Amino acid sequence: MRALPLLPLLLSSCMTVPALAANSSPQATDWLNKLAQAEQGQSYQGSFVYERNGSFSSHDIWHRVQGGKVHERLLQLDGVAQEVVRVDGKVQCVSRSLVSGVGAPPDSAPRVLDPLKLMSWYDLKIAGEARVADRNAVIVTLTPRDQHRYAFELHLDKQTGLPLRSLMLNAKGQLLERFQMTRLDTQDLPTDADLKASAACKPVQRSPVGAADAVVGWRSDWLPPGFELVGSSIRRDPERKSAVSSLMYDDGLARFSVFLEPVKDNAGTDTRAQLGPTVAVSRHFTTPKGKVMVTVVGEIPLGTAERVALSMRAQDVQARQ
Amino acid sequence: MSREALQESLSAVMDNEADQLELRRVLNAIDDTETRATWSRYQVARAAMHKELLLPNLDIASAVSAALEEEAAPAKAKAGPWRSLGRLAVAASVTVAVLAGVRLYNQDEISGAELAVQQPVQQGLSMPQTQGPAVLAGYTESSEPTTGPMANGVLQNQAGWDQRLPGYLRQHAQESALKGTETALPYARAASLENR
Numbered sequence: 001m002r003a004l005p006l007l008p009l010l011l012s013s014c015m016t017v018p019a020l021a022a023n024s025s026p027q028a029t030d031w032l033n034k035l036a037q038a039e040q041g042q043s044y045q046g047s048f049v050y051e052r053n054g055s056f057s058s059h060d061i062w063h064r065v066q067g068g069k070v071h072e073r074l075l076q077l078d079g080v081a082q083e084v085v086r087v088d089g090k091v092q093c094v095s096r097s098l099v100s101g102v103g104a105p106p107d108s109a110p111r112v113l114d115p116l117k118l119m120s121w122y123d124l125k126i127a128g129e130a131r132v133a134d135r136n137a138v139i140v141t142l143t144p145r146d147q148h149r150y151a152f153e154l155h156l157d158k159q160t161g162l163p164l165r166s167l168m169l170n171a172k173g174q175l176l177e178r179f180q181m182t183r184l185d186t187q188d189l190p191t192d193a194d195l196k197a198s199a200a201c202k203p204v205q206r207s208p209v210g211a212a213d214a215v216v217g218w219r220s221d222w223l224p225p226g227f228e229l230v231g232s233s234i235r236r237d238p239e240r241k242s243a244v245s246s247l248m249y250d251d252g253l254a255r256f257s258v259f260l261e262p263v264k265d266n267a268g269t270d271t272r273a274q275l276g277p278t279v280a281v282s283r284h285f286t287t288p289k290g291k292v293m294v295t296v297v298g299e300i301p302l303g304t305a306e307r308v309a310l311s312m313r314a315q316d317v318q319a320r321q
Numbered sequence: 322m323s324r325e326a327l328q329e330s331l332s333a334v335m336d337n338e339a340d341q342l343e344l345r346r347v348l349n350a351i352d353d354t355e356t357r358a359t360w361s362r363y364q365v366a367r368a369a370m371h372k373e374l375l376l377p378n379l380d381i382a383s384a385v386s387a388a389l390e391e392e393a394a395p396a397k398a399k400a401g402p403w404r405s406l407g408r409l410a411v412a413a414s415v416t417v418a419v420l421a422g423v424r425l426y427n428q429d430e431i432s433g434a435e436l437a438v439q440q441p442v443q444q445g446l447s448m449p450q451t452q453g454p455a456v457l458a459g460y461t462e463s464s465e466p467t468t469g470p471m472a473n474g475v476l477q478n479q480a481g482w483d484q485r486l487p488g489y490l491r492q493h494a495q496e497s498a499l500k501g502t503e504t505a506l507p508y509a510r511a512a513s514l515e516n517r
Contacts, residue, residue: 050512050513055513059509076512080515086498235492257496273486278493278494280490
């Protein structure tokens with residue numbers, strides 16, 4: 001009986017979905033569902049290349065789903081040996097202890113790809129077939145319905161639904177990044193030896209991140225439609241002795257983070273940078289408590305990131321007015 | 322009618338100083354492509370002087386008259402209630418032509434070469450600006466967008482920026498990897514940041 005009040009909500013959501021789905025094909029939805037299942041239930045090993053403007057690298061991946069646990073190891077094959085080992089999405093170790101304090105992601109369940117949600121912000125279509133890594137693939141395109149997100153083209157393995165190729169394109173159709181499997185083996189289960197971290201992979205230091213340390217005092221006046229807050233944390237930076245608040249937003253596919261850090265009065269200018277698919281925009285605000293640098297980092301268009309950065313407001317100021 | 326007289330009339334019409342005779346002269350000659358070309362050149366010059374943004378090749382007039390010509394015939398042939406319907410069709414197609422022109426106007430990009438005028442910067446907040454492999458620019462409110470690669474994946478030294486950004490990027494990538502479904506992609510993004 002407790003579910004009864006939710007019934008109208010459920011009914012209305014059933015009625016709105018077909019309207020939204022008008023521009024999306026049911027086959028594309030099925031394939032994305034298959035992809036979501038494959039990520040959680042399919043073991044595989046293989047190699048892939050990653051390319052963005054100014055960078056090209058090759059990697060090996062081992063992914064084992066056994067007894068409800070997902071073990072994963074990634075290793076960069078060229079240049080510096082970057083390595084990451086994850087168990088159930090939690091980072092166990094990273095090569096080259098990268099930056100102090102990073103690597104204590106809040107423990108939360110990974111979000112599952114939800115085609116029904118994506119349909120509101122992207123048109124999902126089947127765009128044909130392809131062959132990648134000697135496997136047959138079906139091409140699913142996700143075209144944004146506004147200018148606040150990029151387009152994706154996913155080539156999914158016909159047999160398993162795993163992504164064989166993933167392309168991200170901007171509004172002008174320019175390729176921003178390319179992820180492509182060059183070898184995929186779904187038959188042989190990765191062994192313990194495959195998944196074992198090398199000596200160079202340093203265990204992640206859990207810097208003090210209080211779960212209760214919710215980011216308060218900041219709110220966003222404007223967010224691109226569909227983006228929701230999916231996480232927030234406050235991280236103490238031991239070197240700079242400052243507390244960095246971060247907020248992460250997600251539209252079901254694209255993500256961006258907002259970082260808020262108190263800075264000295266003479267610290268830097270407003271800056272923006274684009275690194276392939278990732279954009280970074282920083283702006284300085286003066287609050288009653290001092291100067292704060294707001295930085296938006298994410299896979300969203302530069303204009304959108306800038307607007308988000310401009311829309312951050314210190315809440316306590318608002319309350320006083 | 323001499324060329325010069327026509328051009329003078331055109332100029333007068335444009336400046337809103339034409340008398341009845343001049344207006345009639347221009348209207349008679351406007352079907353001529355050369356006259357229309359002159360007209361649009363005048364518009365460019367005028368806009369250049371007034372520092373206005375415009376699209377020189379936009380010829381709504383010809384699109385409108387083409388639509389009128391196509392629609393006029395059936396409207397004449399039928400009398401009675403069909404006539405008004407025909408008129409409606411004409412009106413509709415004129416609207417379409419104008420809208421198409423406006424759409425064209427908004428979509429087209431005018432390069433600096435076309436107009437030797439400093440264009441007002443139209444970069445709104447909602448416009449994506451991924452023009453180079455890596456665009457890095459000190460942000461100022463009214464500056465023109467920086468085009469081309471200033472730094473190819475390498476961040477320039479800026480006080481406070483250089484030391485914080487890698488951490489931000491990494492944290493974003495790592496948290497993305499945790500939250501997202503495509504587990505390898507955020508990792509690859511993070512790794513590619515380290516390859517600088």
